[in-house]
Amino acid sequence: MGVDSALPVVDRVRPLVRENLHAIAPYVPGRPIADVMSEYGLQDVVKLASNENPWGPSPKVVAALQHALGAIHRYPDGAAKDLRAAIASQHGLQPESVLVSNGSDEMIKMLSETFLDHGDEVVVPYPSFAQYSSGAMVMGATIVQAPLRENLEYDIEAMVKSISPRTKLVYLCTPNNPTGTWLTHEQVRYFLDQIPQNIVVALDEAYLEYVTSTDPVRSLEFIREGRPVLSLRTFSKIYGLAGLRLGYALGDPQFLAFVNQVREPFNVNVLAQTAALAALSDQEHVALIREKNDQGRKQYYEALDQLGISYCKTQANFILVNVGDGLAIFDAMQQLGVIVRAGFAGLSQYVRISIGTTDENERCLQALEAVVER
Numbered sequence: 001m002g003v004d005s006a007l008p009v010v011d012r013v014r015p016l017v018r019e020n021l022h023a024i025a026p027y028v029p030g031r032p033i034a035d036v037m038s039e040y041g042l043q044d045v046v047k048l049a050s051n052e053n054p055w056g057p058s059p060k061v062v063a064a065l066q067h068a069l070g071a072i073h074r075y076p077d078g079a080a081k082d083l084r085a086a087i088a089s090q091h092g093l094q095p096e097s098v099l100v101s102n103g104s105d106e107m108i109k110m111l112s113e114t115f116l117d118h119g120d121e122v123v124v125p126y127p128s129f130a131q132y133s134s135g136a137m138v139m140g141a142t143i144v145q146a147p148l149r150e151n152l153e154y155d156i157e158a159m160v161k162s163i164s165p166r167t168k169l170v171y172l173c174t175p176n177n178p179t180g181t182w183l184t185h186e187q188v189r190y191f192l193d194q195i196p197q198n199i200v201v202a203l204d205e206a207y208l209e210y211v212t213s214t215d216p217v218r219s220l221e222f223i224r225e226g227r228p229v230l231s232l233r234t235f236s237k238i239y240g241l242a243g244l245r246l247g248y249a250l251g252d253p254q255f256l257a258f259v260n261q262v263r264e265p266f267n268v269n270v271l272a273q274t275a276a277l278a279a280l281s282d283q284e285h286v287a288l289i290r291e292k293n294d295q296g297r298k299q300y301y302e303a304l305d306q307l308g309i310s311y312c313k314t315q316a317n318f319i320l321v322n323v324g325d326g327l328a329i330f331d332a333m334q335q336l337g338v339i340v341r342a343g344f345a346g347l348s349q350y351v352r353i354s355i356g357t358t359d360e361n362e363r364c365l366q367a368l369e370a371v372v373e374r
């Protein structure tokens with residue numbers, strides 16, 4: 001059979017693509033250092049764009065990885081037995097209450113695949129993490145955005161009002177990315193009490209370990225009460241393992257068993273499992289990073305106050321700064337060798353800056369001062 005050479009491949013394939021995919025905007029990640037170096041001919045570029053841990057993981061992780069390199073021709077333990085046991089014991093849970101994933105991103109996708117069909121509704125805060133919506137849209141679900149307040153704090157009443165009889169899944173992100181604003185335990189309790197008890201509530205706590213406020217959400221309490229609540233955690237942030245991809249969910253074992261049905265058999269690789277076990281064993285390192293990050297937040301608060309630039313108080317490892325024209329400032333800072341993030345839906349006035357080392361923060365603040373005053 002001949003091929004009609006007049007028709008390009010894209011035109012043959014497009015009609016086969018599931019319709020809901022066409023509406024999904026591709027994820028735009030923070031720009032890699034190497035890209036910015038070559039584009040602007042710069043030698044020294046600072047990346048404060050992806051909320052990475054600038055100090056890296058525990059030295060114990062690096063040692064454990066070197067040892068594990070000898071075993072990469074073997075498949076990983078698909079059930080991640082040792083890792084789930086270690087995570088469970090850290091939280092005082094049974095291993096069955098832990099499900100691991102290739103980054104939290106995969107967990108979000110798995111939740112969508114487990115629960116969502118065409119016409120189902122997913123409630124997300126807005127602005128918040130874009131992956132909640134794209135995961136749901138892949139399945140053809142409808143996104144219902146519950147706006148934050150004007151000051152970018154959570155509006156719990158708006159979240160409650162967004163629930164309908166078609167709602168299957170709700171995301172709460174605290175501290176919220178990209179705003180840095182957070183929920184209190186009592187706010188989450190109030191929300192859970194107001195909504196029907198047969199809706200899945202995913203509490204994304206990617207930045208929980210950075211929280212130093214007095215009332216962080218105690219998500220395990222809600223799980224122990226028998227509510228359909230999940231706590232999503234990651235090794236990408238305070239544990240410094242973004243490049244290895246490892247996240248997990250805590251929840252009711254039988255609830256997690258449903259999600260486990262859509263998990264790929266070997267979704268978490270050997271190196272990620274090894275690294276995470278070593279990372280968990282070094283909580284001193286975690287405490288050190290939390291302390292350094294807290295100092296970094298104060299460094300930004302002080303400098304931004306002096307510059308008269310407004311920002312959102314943050315409990316995370318990033319800060320959302322009101323610069324007037326986010327994309328213009330992003331671009332100008334990039335030319336000075338500092339990569340931040342802008343272009344978040346609904347936040348055109350802002351740039352999001354990840355907290356770096358003291359020197360990186362200083363460099364960033366100098367660049368910001370130079371371009372904002374220009």
Ligand SMILES: *Cc1c(COP(=O)(O)O)cnc(C)c1O
Binds near residue numbers: 051
């Ligand atoms: C960074 C981040 C995650 C973690 O994603 P990984 O896939 O684990 O790297 C999850 N949720 C939010 C809101 C984040 O900002």
